Amino acid sequence: MSTRRGDARPQEARQQAIAEFVAKQGSATAVELAELTGVSVMTVHRDVDELARRGLLRKFRGGVSAQPSTVFESDAEYRLNARVEQKRAIAARAVECVEPGDSLMLDDSTTALQLAALLEPLAPLTVVTNYRRTIDELCTMKDVRLIALGGDYSRTHDSFNGLPCTEAISSISVDTAFISTSAMTAAMTYHQEQEIVAVKRAMLASAATKVLLMDSSKMPRTALHHLAAVDSYDRVIVDDGVDTALLAELRDRVVVDVAATKN
Amino acid sequence: MSTRRGDARPQEARQQAIAEFVAKQGSATAVELAELTGVSVMTVHRDVDELARRGLLRKFRGGVSAQPSTVFESDAEYRLNARVEQKRAIAARAVECVEPGDSLMLDDSTTALQLAALLEPLAPLTVVTNYRRTIDELCTMKDVRLIALGGDYSRTHDSFNGLPCTEAISSISVDTAFISTSAMTAAMTYHQEQEIVAVKRAMLASAATKVLLMDSSKMPRTALHHLAAVDSYDRVIVDDGVDTALLAELRDRVVVDVAATKN
DNA sequence: CTAGTTCGATGTTAATTTAACGTCACTGAT
DNA sequence: ATCAGTGACGTTAAATTAACATCGAACTAG
Numbered sequence A, B: 001m002s003t004r005r006g007d008a009r010p011q012e013a014r015q016q017a018i019a020e021f022v023a024k025q026g027s028a029t030a031v032e033l034a035e036l037t038g039v040s041v042m043t044v045h046r047d048v049d050e051l052a053r054r055g056l057l058r059k060f061r062g063g064v065s066a067q068p069s070t071v072f073e074s075d076a077e078y079r080l081n082a083r084v085e086q087k088r089a090i091a092a093r094a095v096e097c098v099e100p101g102d103s104l105m106l107d108d109s110t111t112a113l114q115l116a117a118l119l120e121p122l123a124p125l126t127v128v129t130n131y132r133r134t135i136d137e138l139c140t141m142k143d144v145r146l147i148a149l150g151g152d153y154s155r156t157h158d159s160f161n162g163l164p165c166t167e168a169i170s171s172i173s174v175d176t177a178f179i180s181t182s183a184m185t186a187a188m189t190y191h192q193e194q195e196i197v198a199v200k201r202a203m204l205a206s207a208a209t210k211v212l213l214m215d216s217s218k219m220p221r222t223a224l225h226h227l228a229a230v231d232s233y234d235r236v237i238v239d240d241g242v243d244t245a246l247l248a249e250l251r252d253r254v255v256v257d258v259a260a261t262k263n
Numbered sequence C: 001c002t003a004g005t006t007c008g009a010t011g012t013t014a015a016t017t018t019a020a021c022g023t024c025a026c027t028g029a030t
Numbered sequence D: 001a002t003c004a005g006t007g008a009c010g011t012t013a014a015a016t017t018a019a020c021a022t023c024g025a026a027c028t029a030g
Helices: A010-025 A030-037 A041-053 A076-081 A084-097 A110-117 A132-138 A163-170 A194-205 A244-253 B010-025 B030-037 B041-053 B084-097 B110-117 B132-138 B163-170 B194-205 B244-253
Strands: A057-060 A063-066 A103-106 A125-129 A144-148 A151-154 A159-161 A174-179 A188-191 A207-214 A225-229 A235-239 A256-259 B057-060 B063-066 B103-106 B125-129 B144-148 B151-154 B159-161 B174-179 B188-191 B207-214 B225-229 B235-239 B256-259
Touching: A010 A030, A010 A041, A010 A057, A010 A063, A030 A041, A030 A063, A041 A057, A041 A063, A084 A110, A084 A207, A084 A235, A084 A256, A103 A110, A110 A125, A110 A132, A110 A174, A110 A207, A125 A132, A132 A144, A132 B132, A151 A163, A159 A163, A159 A194, A163 A194, A163 B163, A174 A194, A188 A194, A194 A207, A194 A225, A235 A244, A244 A256, B010 B030, B010 B041, B010 B057, B010 B063, B030 B041, B030 B063, B041 B057, B041 B063, B084 B110, B084 B207, B084 B235, B084 B256, B103 B110, B110 B125, B110 B132, B110 B174, B110 B207, B125 B132, B132 B144, B151 B163, B159 B163, B159 B194, B163 B194, B174 B194, B188 B194, B194 B207, B194 B225, B235 B244, B244 B256
Parallel strands: A103 A125, A103 A174, A125 A144, A174 A207, A207 A235, A235 A256, B103 B125, B103 B174, B125 B144, B174 B207, B207 B235, B235 B256
Antiparallel strands: A057 A063, A144 B151, A151 A159, A151 B144, A188 A225, B057 B063, B151 B159, B188 B225
């Protein structure tokens, strides 16, 4: 069959429709989805495979079911590749807040991972994190003492969370925490998931200096759970894509560094 | 089980025949194997599923192939030394102690890592570990709930230890712990390092069933710190390189499984 | 000891999923 | 414009699975 509609991206729209339908219904069969979308069962399978690969659905023989809590955020792999330039720029700026001998806490953000990659020259350091990729990055660094935060592994975040994690954090104190969030306005930071909020809050509470690393694509935007007021951070580092008015508002409340992306 | 022929254990003999045929030919189709064994294709599938679960075969759509050592492709530099055969044999035997739905604890041993590699077909499972390589192995397994034990990262062991780790363990209970040690006699297990002993002891204390995985090269031998008496384990799995007299002595104290390294 | 019951292994059937291949529109270069 | 290349989609046949049926052995109660 040929694509005859005026839709610019029929495949994407169809997958969106499938995701929404499944999220609403809880589950569906391949045949149902084929009838819904007007394509063959084969194509539904291909779409569903891709959605499942991105963690938006769960596929099982005989149909698909909704996957709780992953609908709003894109998957870990996608986040890793997106906006790398901005994140590197932010990390390069953040590393200026670190001095040899410091103890740091890094959350499960790709921005903090970029920061981690820059830490070796600043050793000796102590670094605490719950992000598996950051752990893998740091474990090869001689003279960086690495303390991993254990807990329940989340595939969508590739990090360890839950009670064991927050408890471990609360028995630790570090010089500086570097935190990133999924949404922010001039007054507040947010995150979509309850459990992640708990971990980030614990990290903030255990750090003498609290630094927020924000990719400009995430603001202004809100999410379900409040994380912390903007003025509770000691410093915010953003890339140079922030709206001017918003930046001015931010500067009324907190110290802001703008990291220039080179181009 | 139904015993029709003169064979004492038709199912086992058939699986043995399948394993040998595939090992010899390199690969085979389900229909071929059905003709070879004289049972239905369905039964071949079930047999092959079980063999694949034990890591003896690899199953793919359209047939099965011999296992080409998939576990260790990526880390030629790490533990390149021998004994992989023994460890794999022990792991293949250990996996029989695991059933879908179980919760497991794995220590920071390469033998337990081999076991971890075989776990995916047994999902759903909950697995707790402090070994970075095991974490990396398990985090890709859908339907395996992974709980990482955090703590101070040890570069010599590539694992997380110390107080945060032992505390986290003591607030957990699992069905089965799989432990390995660096030295053992017929009466006692040992380990060279105090800190590691603490973690392994905590793991044993938190497990309903305690399984010891022992490479025969480590016995009889002692080390500085006592870990636990042999009879405090519920089961010991060794490879077939153990001295006969020692094996007999062991059997006086604990259930011993001997894993055959090759057929 | 025997009849009934349970249980595990296997076969049967139908539905689902996959791989392989064919078709059609679109793209871009000659 | 023509034609090969590419990607999306459909078609078909084979492979695989789930679900159910069957059969015999082991087990139990009387």
